Amino acid sequence: xxxxxxxxxxxxxxxxxxxxxxxxxxxxxxxxxxxxxxxxxxxxxxxxxxxxxxxxxxxxxxxxxxxxxxxxxxxxxxxxxxxxxxxxxxxxxx
Numbered sequence: 001x002x003x004x005x006x007x008x009x010x011x012x013x014x015x016x017x018x019x020x021x022x023x024x025x026x027x028x029x030x031x032x033x034x035x036x037x038x039x040x041x042x043x044x045x046x047x048x049x050x051x052x053x054x055x056x057x058x059x060x061x062x063x064x065x066x067x068x069x070x071x072x073x074x075x076x077x078x079x080x081x082x083x084x085x086x087x088x089x090x091x092x093x094x
Contacts, residue, residue, distance in 0.1 A: 003085040010051045027073040
């Protein structure tokens with residue numbers, strides 16, 4: 001498994017149809033919670049004061065992460081930054 005730190009900044013257009021917005025947000029929540037239940041999306045934190053989150057994914061490969069992110073319902077409205085993570089020798093836990 002491989003860990004990735006992912007920052008997602010969301011910019012939904014203000015003129016997006018409210019019905020489409022609500023439906024897209026509902027699909028995003030369902031999709032992300034399913035990935036959390038599967039253990040692939042292991043942490044998610046809101047960035048205070050922004051429509052952003054910091055997440056940690058535990059996936060088999062960069063290709064799997066790409067596929068997960070590409071399928072986010074809000075993907076078209078996101079700027080995403082990804083950092084691969086490795087264990088630290090001073091960590092007292094895994």
